[in-house]
Amino acid sequence: MEPAATLPRGLERYFSDDPLLHIELIESLRHGHGHVIDAGARGVLIRHGRSGLYMLSATDPAYGDHLVSQLPDDTRVLHVCQEWLADLAMAKRGLLGKMTCHKLVYLKKTPLVYEPRLRIRRTVPEEAGAIIAHYDLYDPDGLRETIRAGRLWSGYLGEQFVGFIGRHGEGSMGFLHVFEPYRQQGYAVELESFLTNLVLARGEVPRGDVIVGNEASLRLQKKLGFQEASGLVCWVFGRET
Incomplete structure (x- = not known):
């Protein structure tokens, strides 16, 4: 994947270790929808302005805790690039649900060829x-x-x-x-x-998430040429009332 010229200084290096895993964060910044709340060599916290979604990634629990502490009290949905970080956010912020997914990304520049029937x-x-x-x-x-x-x-x-x-x-x-x-x-x-x-x-960049266990959908994405990130991503949602 070609590096995005609009990435803030330092983040390009952080994302380069696993660009597929971080594709949502990369695309949000590349298209001007993402606002960096905190970033360093050990992680990043971004707010997607159009949807209000918070996205975060960290390399270790200490920095992960630092990022989670900056989430607003009314946070309801997170996109998290490490499962342990999702669990930390749930515990710290009273979020109740977690959906673990494969991240699939289509990196080719050429359109898919198919027979249009619909x-x-x-x-x-x-x-x-x-x-x-x-x-x-x-x-x-x-x-x-x-x-x-x-x-x-x-x-x-x-x-x-x-x-x-x-x-x-x-x-x-x-x-x-x-x-x-x-x-x-x-x-x-x-x-x-x-x-x-x-x-x-x-x-x-076309990309999507496949819930762990949905093997039919995973096969479909790979059949079409989508590549799978090395790790799993999590969606965290739902607050205690």
Whole structure:
């Protein structure tokens, strides 16, 4: 991966040890969405301005504790590049949930070649009910907001709603779902290829997270040429009330 010219001094070296693992932090800074709250040779804390997401990485518990101490009291969602750091943040900040994922990144500059069979367009609010009924990895309000923001796309075969895919607020790809009657027919590949090419065309790096244990999705990403980071990333969320 080519170094991003807009990275603050010192961070390029930190990220260079594992750029795939840190791709969300790199892309947030490269596109001007990330604000560096703290950074040093042993870690970094970034706030993604568009989504309000906090992202952090550290090499050791002492510096990790230093970064976690700077999180606001109302922090609700974190993207963390080390699982031990996610556990530390949960303990220190009263966050209750953790989702551990493989990080997959498409580093090629060439678009994916596929046979277009679906009519793919931005999802409209009228489709929210069907999507909410079949996708339980995101809360209904979050799905409605994703639709309103224009970050979800629907695929149709004629008049039949086949599936959908989208982007999270920080830019990662996700939400991939194909309805039961249309599975095992290559439509997941088509939806994933469509969005990968769209992200490429916008000058961004296509990337996404696959929950540990979802081997089918992991195989799909690798089949399309996505590369896996050496370590796992974690999403941490949900506050004690």
